[in-house]
Amino acid sequence: MNIDELKNVWNEDVSEETPEISIEQRNKINLPLEKMRKNMRMEFWSIIGIFIFSFIVCAFCQPFKLQFYITVLVASMLLVTIFFFSKFFRLYSEISNPVLKTYDSLKDLMMQFNLNKQYYLSYYLSFVPFIVCEIIIVIEFIPWPHPLSETKTVIILLGSVTLGLFFLYICGQFWFNRYYGRYMVHIENLLKEFKKE
Known part of the structure; x- marks a missing residue:
């Protein structure tokens, strides 16, 4: 390839390869994005309320040893939550000011949704x-x-952990699908529809 051909390839309009999203399609995309942003804000403020309530409960726990253990546990949960919410905040910032002009930018947004x-x-x-x-x-x-036997302690612990994890899984699935998943599916369908055009 000589220099003139290279210049021609370089100067070709990239928009021919990457189709643009029409204003109507952008409006269809912005509606689920706005609902996701609203749900993210609601979840953020709910989590803050839950942690404030948890620390208030910790303040009234007796004896001191129990209060200390519970406070350390809640503080550790808060650190984990801060880490993950910093990741979610990046996505919130991205979808707060979307520049969805091309099919590729919409695909990039879907990859971010899947990562999150x-x-x-x-x-x-x-x-x-x-x-x-x-x-x-x-x-x-x-x-x-009466003091618990070792067998009863193990049964109570394993039963509680199993039920707790099952409940956590069900709640997590429900929460995600209700507040985020259905909007992601809507955007995925728009992406497929846009690809066909």
């Missing part, structure tokens, strides 16, 4: 050790009428 879906799953999985610790603390500090 994995973060969301990881966020819920990161609470598994906290659930186990909370159950152990509760079992240790509940004043039982």
Whole structure:
């Protein structure tokens, strides 16, 4: 390839290869994005409320040893939450000012959604050790009428952890699908529809 051909290839209009998104299609995309932003804001403020409530409850726990354990546990959960919410905030910033002019930018947005879906799953999985610790603390500090045998302790612990993890999984799936998943599916369908054109 000589220099003139290289210049011609360089100067070719890239928009011919990357189709533009029409204003009507952008409006269809912005509606689910706005709903996702609203849900992200609502989730953020709910989490803040939950942690404030948790620290207030910690302040009234007795004896001091229980109060200390629970406070450390809630503070650790807060650190994990801050880490994951910093990731979610990046996505929130991205979709707050979307520049969706081309098919490729829409594909990039979908990749970010899928990445954040994995973060969301990881966020819920990161609470598994906290659930186990909370159950152990509760079992240790509940004043039982009769001391628990080792077998009863194991059964209560395993049963509580199993039920807790199942409940966490169901809640996480429901929450994600209700507040984010259905909008992601809507945008994926728009992407497929746009690809056919």
